[in-house]
Amino acid sequence: MLQNIGIPGLILILVIALIIFGPSKLPEIGRAFGSTLKEFKKSASDLVNGDEEKKETKQPEKKTHSKSVETEQSKTVS
Template sequence: MLANIGFPGLILILIVALIIFGPNKLPEIGRAAGDTLREFKKSAKDLTGDVTDEVKEVKTIVKDNTK
């Protein structure tokens, strides 16, 4: 959904945010959004890493049992 916004849509969102929150609050909001996104990506990476580790472990067990 976000990939379909495009440049004009981003400018419109920025203008609306500027009107609603004012120029003083925008850096704080942007920083908070960036921190939230960074934390989400880190959590998703940790979760997929755990699953990947378990898949490797299962593959090792299956490989050892077929010998």
Template sequence: MLSNIGVPGLILILVIALIVFGPSKLPEIGRAVGGSLKEFKKATREIVKDDEPEKIEVKNKEKETV
């Protein structure tokens, strides 16, 4: 979906955001979005990290039965 936007579309979106929110609010919005992405990545890594030991245990059990 985002691959269809292109550079001109992205610039247009940024200009509209600047007009709507104003120059003083944009840094705050950017920090909020960045913080949200950081928390999402952290949660995703923790979920994947929690699943890895279970996968290793399943592989070990399969090796034991063979």
């Protein structure tokens, strides 16, 4: 859908937005849109990286748990 807009279509959209919102509101709308897009990208990457981090953190927890069990068993035997 957006692939068929082209440069003349973009110019038309920007002119209409300028007429509707005015020159003072347009930068504020751009900043709000940019920050929203940035937060969305960050959240999406956190979801993807969060799954990988959970896998990485689960493995060391198992190792530390087994070490503490071994330590408790050696104390009991002694």
